[in-house]
Amino acid sequence: MEFRYLVSFLAIADELHFGRAAARVHLTQPSLSQQLQRLERTLGVTLVVRSSHEVRLTPAGEALREHADVIVRLLDRAGRAAREAAQGRVGQVRVGYNFTGWQELLPAALARMHQRFPDVAVELREQRSGPQQAAVAGGELDVAFLHGSPNTADLAHRFLMSVPIVALVGTAHPWAARASVRFAELAGQRCILFGRDQSPAMHDAIQAAAERTGTRLRVEDHVDDLAATAIVVATQPVVGFVSAHRGDHARASGLGSVPVPLTDPTPKVDLHAVWRAGDQSRAVRAFLGCVLNDSAGIEFHDNGVELSC
Incomplete structure (x- = not known):
């Protein structure tokens, strides 16, 4: 054949x-x-x-x-x-990331990677957390930056930071000029959400805040594409949900949407680095060390095996 x-x-x-x-x-x-x-x-x-x-x-x-x-x-x-x-490159690491990972961690990690391991190529792919986790588990990605920790022993992870979730509204929305809104005020608003499979941890954090405040979210539609979410809220009187980093980016883009902090409570989601448990490849170990800015070695264990660069 x-x-x-x-x-x-x-x-x-x-x-x-x-x-x-x-x-x-x-x-x-x-x-x-x-x-x-x-x-x-x-x-x-x-x-x-x-x-x-x-x-x-x-x-x-x-x-x-x-x-x-x-x-x-x-x-x-x-x-x-x-x-x-x-070409002299003796390794490759395939990295998935979300917007928070890009804003907070990837630029510095990539700079360190280029300095310390110039022979390792880094392939980048932006995805939401759910598809990223599936890609790591399926061998299509080596490392992922995603919201929430994986619930399977096949994947190892490291907590990196917590990220607030904000409301995203159009510039004509009554909330656009507000410094913040209480979560319970969402009860009177038309909302758009995303499928849980796209970002389970963020979806659950929003629902947990709703349950805690006794707020019944009026979800009008589900929009999985982040760019489409910004477009919808800019053109319709609805409220979307994004990470604070994504919200700041939407405001800076000048395309008609602004973030509004949520309080009482402020829903948050944790950002984790995730990789396959037991992965001993040099490229993966090198990249994880650069994410944590640890040139000597990674100070954690993956199923009992210490990873070091």
Whole structure:
């Protein structure tokens, strides 16, 4: 089975259109069709059915797609590792982060990383906390900065800081000029929230504050995208919820939304560094040491194993 045949098959599976798939892999449509036919003959199954109206995968095609995607991504990663080694980079750490992590920790950690470990490449990906945790557990990220601590023994973590949660409103909202609002005042407001899977710790902190004050939140809609949240509150008389850092950024952007501190109580969420328990890679140990600004070694243990740079 040739690797290029898998790449072509995945293009067809993603596009479900031979013209677009051929353009994506820089082939003519007849060449793409020939590669598909050769792959089908090699496997002894039909992978794709096409008519004048549609292109669809067979059950065998769906099964192959799942495994082929993993193979292609692994080979791509292997190729990147080889190229980085040829360029003098002998390691890589894939780091996920949220806005608080970027504002408070990443710039200094990256500067230290470049100074102490110039041969280690750092790949960055911004995500909300829920997807970050899933990516670390699934091996797609090595380290994550996320709100809340993971609830599984497969992941190790280190507390970094606590972050207030604020209300986000449009500049025309009656709260826009307020210095703060009591949490109980949310009872009379239309609110937008995000799915718990996107940031479980922040979601739970908001709900806990609501229960503590006997406040029933009037949730009008769920908006998972943070940029969309800022747009919605800027254009509608609703209240959103973001970290204080994200709220300050929204105000500075000048796009029509402002943060308002919540009091009595102020909901807060903890920021943690998270990695896979037992990960002994040099790149991960190096990066964690730079996050904590510890050039000699990391002063904590991961399931009984001391991590040191």
